[in-house]
Amino acid sequence: MSHLLEVDHLSVRFRERPVVSNLSFAIDSGEVLGLVGESGSGKSVTSLAILRLLDAAASIEGSIRFAGTDLPSLSPREMRGLRGRKIAMIFQEPMTALNPVMTIGRQIAEAIETHQPGLKRRQVRDALIEALHAVAIPEPERRLRDYPHQFSGGQRQRILIAMALVNRPQLLIADEPTTALDVTVQAQILSLLKDLQRQFGLALLFISHDLAVVAQIASRVAVMRHGVLLESGTRDQIFFHPGHAYTRSLLGAAPTLTIDRSQPLAALPAAETSASDPLVEEAPGHWVRVSR
Ligand SMILES: Nc1ncnc2c1ncn2[C@@H]1O[C@H](COP(=O)(O)OP(=O)(O)O)[C@@H](O)[C@H]1O
Ligand SMILES: [Mg+2]
Known part of the structure; x- marks a missing residue:
């Protein structure tokens, strides 16, 4: 069976500087994949590469297939038709993503009208x-x-989630959607996303630097650092049997209510794992990059 989204050997460089190296992952319809890594690990660059929103300074290699279509080979016009329609996105900072001088009704209406131009005013209003x-x-x-x-x-x-889902996309890319919010609001938004994901059978690429947040929503988790995928598996494999030292350090670094604040957070391992090191399947579906 082919996947809804298939990212295969994706590499992104900014003027010769590699920021994503040989990254492969897939998402099935209705599935939630959590992509985790510390700041600067290439998570946003990966999502922007999928959406073809990277600037011209980025050079991209590898393949990105969505519902059987090779995204890099689409024309800019075809890509615009897909973005917001079949693949929607929400980002970290809700204020910058909204137009401050336009009512929210008008903004959502425009999102509908852009992709469903045949609708009557009444239908647009009902939908929004x-x-x-x-x-x-x-x-x-x-x-x-x-x-x-x-x-x-x-x-x-x-409101941004409403706008993202109003055209009934198949895939939602949510890049740190709760990071800018305080903790109680963060929990509400997470549970809302979870409900909507189930209700619409949506595939979700949920990106966060916070493994504890990802655990609340993702059924599978991919861990990356410095542009390299270090480990991927089911949520339980990653949580209960982390195979990579970096994953273990992320788990150790996750603040909990019971943590002893007098102790320093677990130090991150210094050893680098590179994209040329092999990914080994430790258990069915559980892949771990091992240093040679
Ligand atoms: N437009 C850009 N030009 C040059 N470098 C960039 C650009 N966007 C991101 N980067 C670099 O790519 C790396 C990965 O960034 P990013 O994907 O935003 O990390 P994350 O989302 O995981 O925090 C960082 O080192 C960042 O500085
Ligand atoms: Mg980011």
């Missing part, structure tokens, strides 16, 4: 109110005339 209901914005009929600054940070992220 339904979308705001789905993300639990109270009184959407009244609030659609409000501007982004009239909403809280958590509500703005809900």
Whole structure:
């Protein structure tokens, strides 16, 4: 069976500097893959490469297939038709992703009209109110005339989720969607995403630097560092049988309520694992990069 998204031997360089090296992973329809790694490990570059939103300074190798289509070979126009329609995305900072001088009703309506130009005004309005209901914005009929600054940070992220899902995409890429939010709001947004993912049978690429957050939503997890995939497996394999020292250090570094704050966080291993080291299948579906 072919996967919904298949990233195969993806490498990205910025002017000869490699930032993603030989990265392969796949996501099936309706599946949640968590992509984890510390800041600077190449997670956002990977998502931007999939969406073809990297600037011209980036050179890309490898293949990216979505629903059987080779994305790099699409024309810019075809890619625009796909982005926001079949593949939607939400990012870390909800304020910058919204237009501050446009009502949220208008912004969601534009997202609908761009991809479904045949709809009547009434249908667009119904769809946008339904979308705001789905993300639990109270009184959407009244609030659609409000501007982004009239909403809280958590509500703005809900609005962006509504906008991302309004055209019923098959894949949602969520890049650190809760990182800018405080902890209680973060938990609400996570559970909302989880509910919507199930309800719509959505495939989700959930990106975070925080393994504990990823564990709450992903069924499979991929760990990367310095552009290199170090380990991938089911959530339980990664959590209960981490194979790579770096994964173990991420687990050790995850703050918990019971942590002894007088102790320093576990130090990250100094040894580098490179993309030319082999990935070994330690258990069915559990891949670990081993240093030679
Ligand atoms: N447009 C760019 N030009 C040059 N370097 C970039 C650009 N975007 C990202 N990088 C570099 O690529 C590396 C990976 O970045 P990024 O994917 O944003 O990391 P993450 O999302 O995992 O925190 C970083 O070293 C970053 O500085
Ligand atoms: Mg990032």
